[in-house]
Amino acid sequence: KAKGFTNEGANYLVDAKFTQVKNHDWLPVIGYQQYRELDEPGARKKYGLAIRPANASLYNEQARNYAPFSEPVSFNAVIGTTDDQTVVAPGSLRKTWKKGKRSYFHYATDVSIRNDYSFLSAKYALYKGEWKAPGDQGRPVALEIYYDAGNTKNLERMIKSMKASLSYYTKEFGPYPHQQLRFVTNPGYGGGNHADPGNIIAQEGFFILNPEQNEQGFDMVTAVVAHEVAHQWWGKQLRSAYVEGAGLLSESLAWYSAIGMLEEKYGPEHSKALLTFLMKDYENPRSKAGVPLLQANDTYNYYRKGPLAMHTLSRYIGKGKVNGALKSMVQKYRPGQLPMPTSLDLYQELALVTPDSLQYLLHDLFKTNTFWDLQGKQATIKKVKRNRNGSYEVTFTIEARKYLVDQNGIEKDVPLRDWIELGVFAPAKEGEIRGKQIYLQKHFITKNQQAITITVPVKPAEAGIDPNHLLVDWDVLDNFRGVKN
Numbered sequence: 001k002a003k004g005f006t007n008e009g010a011n012y013l014v015d016a017k018f019t020q021v022k023n024h025d026w027l028p029v030i031g032y033q034q035y036r037e038l039d040e041p042g043a044r045k046k047y048g049l050a051i052r053p054a055n056a057s058l059y060n061e062q063a064r065n066y067a068p069f070s071e072p073v074s075f076n077a078v079i080g081t082t083d084d085q086t087v088v089a090p091g092s093l094r095k096t097w098k099k100g101k102r103s104y105f106h107y108a109t110d111v112s113i114r115n116d117y118s119f120l121s122a123k124y125a126l127y128k129g130e131w132k133a134p135g136d137q138g139r140p141v142a143l144e145i146y147y148d149a150g151n152t153k154n155l156e157r158m159i160k161s162m163k164a165s166l167s168y169y170t171k172e173f174g175p176y177p178h179q180q181l182r183f184v185t186n187p188g189y190g191g192g193n194h195a196d197p198g199n200i201i202a203q204e205g206f207f208i209l210n211p212e213q214n215e216q217g218f219d220m221v222t223a224v225v226a227h228e229v230a231h232q233w234w235g236k237q238l239r240s241a242y243v244e245g246a247g248l249l250s251e252s253l254a255w256y257s258a259i260g261m262l263e264e265k266y267g268p269e270h271s272k273a274l275l276t277f278l279m280k281d282y283e284n285p286r287s288k289a290g291v292p293l294l295q296a297n298d299t300y301n302y303y304r305k306g307p308l309a310m311h312t313l314s315r316y317i318g319k320g321k322v323n324g325a326l327k328s329m330v331q332k333y334r335p336g337q338l339p340m341p342t343s344l345d346l347y348q349e350l351a352l353v354t355p356d357s358l359q360y361l362l363h364d365l366f367k368t369n370t371f372w373d374l375q376g377k378q379a380t381i382k383k384v385k386r387n388r389n390g391s392y393e394v395t396f397t398i399e400a401r402k403y404l405v406d407q408n409g410i411e412k413d414v415p416l417r418d419w420i421e422l423g424v425f426a427p428a429k430e431g432e433i434r435g436k437q438i439y440l441q442k443h444f445i446t447k448n449q450q451a452i453t454i455t456v457p458v459k460p461a462e463a464g465i466d467p468n469h470l471l472v473d474w475d476v477l478d479n480f481r482g483v484k485n
Contacts, residue, residue, distance in 0.1 A: 017122060018186060018187055020119070020120050020201070021120075022118050033068075034242075039053075055244050056242065057243065057244060058343065063241060064243065067240060067340055070239045071115050072113065072114065072115070072336040074112055075108065075117065076109070077107055078105070081102065081121040083098055084123060085103065085124075086122065086123070087103075087120065088120045088184050089119045090113055090197055091109035092109070092180060093107055109178075112336075117196045118201060120186065122185075122186075123148075124147065125146075126145070127144070127147065127152075131143055131162065131166050131167070133175070139179070142180040142181075145159070145182070145183045146184045147183075147185045148185055148204060148207070153210070154211070154221045157221050161229075165225065165229035168261040168265065169232075169233055172257075172327065173233050177237070178197070178232075180198055181200075181232070182198065182199045186202070187203070193206060193228055195231035198232070200228045200231075217273035218262070218271075218273035226257070233257070233330060235249075238253075238333055238341065240340060240343070241341065245293070245294045248294065249341065249342075252302055252303070252307050253310070255307035256310035258274070259311055260319060262274055278308060279469060281300060281304045288369070288405040289405055289406065289407055289408060291369065305472070308472075312470040313354070315468070316442075316470070317358055325346075329345065333345070347366055357419075361418070369404060370403070370414075371403055371473065372418075372420075372466070372473045373399075373473060374400050374401075374466050374471065375400075376464055376465050377449075378396075379394060379397070379484065381460070381483060381485055390457065391455050392455070392459055392460060393455055395451055396424075396463045397449070397451045397452075398422075399448060400447075400450070400465070402415075417444070419445075420442065421465075422439070422443050422454065422465055423437055425437055425467075426438050426460060427459075427461040434462065460483045461483055462480055467479065467480070
């Protein structure tokens with residue numbers, strides 16, 4: 001009998017009130033399972049094994065044929081539970097019945113799924129909705145939320161986000177393959193949600209979030225639902241090989257997709273607030289040392305730097321081109337097809353839609369660990385007198401530096417030949433941090449210090465370099481300067 005508690009808290013996966021059975025944890029598997037090999041350095045040393053990285057090299061061609069649980073499977077199962085509980089499993093619920101003090105549920109999928117799924121059983125309440133795919137022949141998709149009966153606050157908000165996400169992702173990336181999409185609660189108050197094929201398992205703490213008290217300026221519940229639904233494309237339909245940079249094709253693309261959905265459905269201010277939230281990690285103390293994004297294996301790069309890089313590219317070359325490249329990835333690399341895609345394939349698709357003049361930016365964002373140090377030094381109205389068209393001339397002096405940082409933290413300056421946005425803003429109204437944007441254009445910056453004259457239609461109050469923080473600059477507070485006469 002166990003005494004005390006574990007480092008990771010209580011194990012709630014098998015309990016009288018709730019059970020979650022993960023297929024590859026509890027059920028037999030066929031063949032050699034590479035993912036079960038020891039990869040933690042201490043464990044390998046203990047057994048006399050050579051230390052090795054957890055993920056294979058991005059440039060290992062043989063490794064492109066493997067990722068755990070990636071094989072497509074058909075699913076058909078009958079699961080029994082106590083008569084007061086409901087079972088949730090992959091696919092459509094074909095039949096349910098009772099026998100004695102047991103309830104039985106027959107689930108089956110209509111299409112093959114990735115071999116990574118769960119059975120869940122609990123005293124669930126059920127909230128329903130429906131989404132219909134675009135077009136006259138669009139089939140209905142059942143939207144279901146299995147939740148604890150007391151946690152009703154966010155149900156309709158979640159359904160709305162599920163609908164908006166399905167509409168945006170099917171338009172941009174291709175069809176949703178299942179007849180249903182579910183959120184299923186499990187105990188716990190952390191943020192550990194997980195997307196199975198057609199079923200998204202979310203911890204109980206997520207269901208009781210209070211969006212009205214969120215100080216980030218965006219709806220966290222809507223954003224997280226959008227991120228998890230996006231995994232039905234990134235991680236389920238498109239599955240990366242188990243190599244360096246794999247998270248770029250799942251977590252980074254899921255957050256990038258969520259940003260796009262929020263902007264289309266709820267407007268640019270909502271998506272801008274989410275981007276600001278993702279950039280918060282820039283403010284946390286951390287080393288700039290690291291590998292390029294294409295080879296990254298850590299959560300900061302997957303969940304923060306990756307989606308921001310995708311967003312930046314979309315702002316430079318256009319969201320339609322970036323999304324078209326992603327749609328091409330989904331069409332080219334179908335589940336079960338070998339070799340599996342890697343971040344290099346994503347880079348190649350993006351390169352095809354990036355103009356020659358911006359290939360350098362694609363390279364800086366993904367192939368090197370590049371940083372910018374951008375500062376607004378001085379902004380003045382050079383001519384107080386109005387021109388004939390009633391405009392003002394602003395002279396904005398900037399300083400700019402671009403540099404690479406290697407894995408050891410060694411910095412190396414590189415020449416500037418970069419297109420960088422400059423913005424000018426009107427006086428802020430009461431309660432505003434910054435006034436209305438009256439000018440935003442990209443300028444070709446080639447010098448470390450440069451004075452640029454900009455014409456604006458109304459009297460300005462502030463000017464900024466890279467005002468939307470598209471480039472990786474860890475000190476953005478010095479990007480702006482108030483305009484002086």
